[in-house]
Amino acid sequence: MYKVLTLNNIAVAGLRRLPRDRYEVSSESSSPDAVILRSHNMHDMTIPESVAAIGRAGAGVNNIPVSAMSDRGVPVFNAPGANANAVKELAVAGLLLAARNICDAREYVKSLTSTGDELAKDVENGKKKFVGFELPGRTLGVIGLGAIGVEVANVALALGMKVVGFDPKITVKRAWQLSSGVKQVETLDRLFKASDVVSVHVPLVDGTKGLVSADRLSLMKDGSVIINFARGGVVDSKAALQALNSGKLHAYVCDFPTPELIAHPKVIALPHLGASTTEAEENCAVMVAENVKEYLENGNVRSSVNFPEAVIPRADAWRITIANANVPNMVGQISTCLAQAGLNIADLLNKSMGDIAYTIVDLDGPVSEETMQAIRGIKGVLRLRNLGKPIS
Ligand SMILES: NC(=O)c1ccc[n+]([C@@H]2O[C@H](COP(=O)([O-])OP(=O)(O)OC[C@H]3O[C@@H](n4cnc5c(N)ncnc54)[C@H](O)[C@@H]3O)[C@@H](O)[C@H]2O)c1
Ligand SMILES: O=C(O)CC[C@@H](O)C(=O)O
Numbered sequence: 001m002y003k004v005l006t007l008n009n010i011a012v013a014g015l016r017r018l019p020r021d022r023y024e025v026s027s028e029s030s031s032p033d034a035v036i037l038r039s040h041n042m043h044d045m046t047i048p049e050s051v052a053a054i055g056r057a058g059a060g061v062n063n064i065p066v067s068a069m070s071d072r073g074v075p076v077f078n079a080p081g082a083n084a085n086a087v088k089e090l091a092v093a094g095l096l097l098a099a100r101n102i103c104d105a106r107e108y109v110k111s112l113t114s115t116g117d118e119l120a121k122d123v124e125n126g127k128k129k130f131v132g133f134e135l136p137g138r139t140l141g142v143i144g145l146g147a148i149g150v151e152v153a154n155v156a157l158a159l160g161m162k163v164v165g166f167d168p169k170i171t172v173k174r175a176w177q178l179s180s181g182v183k184q185v186e187t188l189d190r191l192f193k194a195s196d197v198v199s200v201h202v203p204l205v206d207g208t209k210g211l212v213s214a215d216r217l218s219l220m221k222d223g224s225v226i227i228n229f230a231r232g233g234v235v236d237s238k239a240a241l242q243a244l245n246s247g248k249l250h251a252y253v254c255d256f257p258t259p260e261l262i263a264h265p266k267v268i269a270l271p272h273l274g275a276s277t278t279e280a281e282e283n284c285a286v287m288v289a290e291n292v293k294e295y296l297e298n299g300n301v302r303s304s305v306n307f308p309e310a311v312i313p314r315a316d317a318w319r320i321t322i323a324n325a326n327v328p329n330m331v332g333q334i335s336t337c338l339a340q341a342g343l344n345i346a347d348l349l350n351k352s353m354g355d356i357a358y359t360i361v362d363l364d365g366p367v368s369e370e371t372m373q374a375i376r377g378i379k380g381v382l383r384l385r386n387l388g389k390p391i392s
Helices: 066-071 084-099 104-113 116-130 147-158 171-176 188-194 214-218 237-246 259-263 278-298 329-342 370-374
Strands: 004-007 023-025 034-037 053-055 137-141 162-166 195-198 226-230 247-252 267-268 319-325 345-354 356-363 382-388
Touching: 004 278, 034 278, 084 104, 084 147, 084 195, 084 247, 084 267, 084 278, 104 116, 137 147, 137 188, 147 162, 147 171, 162 188, 188 214, 195 356, 214 237, 226 259, 237 247, 237 259, 259 267, 278 329, 319 329, 319 370, 329 345, 329 356, 329 370, 370 382
Parallel strands: 004 023, 004 034, 034 053, 137 162, 137 195, 195 226, 226 247, 247 267
Antiparallel strands: 319 356, 319 382, 345 356
């Protein structure tokens, strides 16, 4: 029986992918084989040694100690693209909320107590305070052209906007998806100078902390808009508040409220709602449950943020998997241990990503505990798993 600890509500459609005859899924477990979560902060918890895999039912992994897990030979899986449409739709909604002053206008209408002709007068008199702007001809700058950024850029073009994008590490897959109408800019400063609206879609890592800074905001035209459905830390919120006060910014739309942001009348803050649709929650849960199951049962790695993609279809063989430091002669030493035990290798795959290498070995006989100990003793081996024969 595999034990899976859930740290947030995970859509039932995903949990159903973990059959009850083989999986015990619970929100309390002291020795789980895997953890599945959404935004729970794992940095503050002690992660049991039993954990062999972590699955993030979403895109961002800044709530998970990924580097510490790599040191332990534990893959962290996420669900790339599974919530991109949901975030795109909310980013576009945010753009329209800001452009047409919809939140303030709604507040105004809610405040009206008049009726009949008086109400009609209040409506007509009040609306001049909420005159907005239209999108065609305005420029949207998209920072981060990944699963979400590409969708936001493409839909903005369809709405008649000019779109400029910045992503020095755009993948070939995303470049193919990006409309040819999106203009690439070479530097962030150029993007800020060119844009009426900037939307950020980058992960929160050291290099993106405070990326939307006072200096960059100062390059924008007066009355610009920042949209942040990435992470709170990507925008220097003090600088954003100052820019709102000076009129440099017309609005700051963000999914990550702080008391200061909530208190400001020009901030449109939402409760981390980007991925909160039934469809996105199900897509993420299904993708991550499938990938965690595939790793637990077959050792295959798909969509991990710290492990290389590594898949060997399951044959009628005994399988071991080894996560190790990406240094020379590891496969040689592992093969020697197996040869000394008289085991014949039927198939072997060795892949690496950064400092981590991962090896799947299919053998024509079972691996004894003694051989497992010998492999575990090789310097650089981080984690060894004996998966036996496939579950029939
Ligand atoms: N509000 C929400 O509910 C919600 C939902 C999903 C994702 N997110 C956030 O959005 C982020 C992006 O999601 P995604 O699915 O598009 O991820 P993704 O990995 O597909 O795309 C991220 C892109 O950012 C680029 N990038 C990284 N650093 C950059 C930098 N300094 N400058 C420019 N580009 C840079 C990468 O090359 C990549 O193409 C996630 O990491 C997460 O933090 C929030
Ligand atoms: O799980 C959520 O609701 C938010 C997910 C989102 O922040 C992500 O990074 O995918």
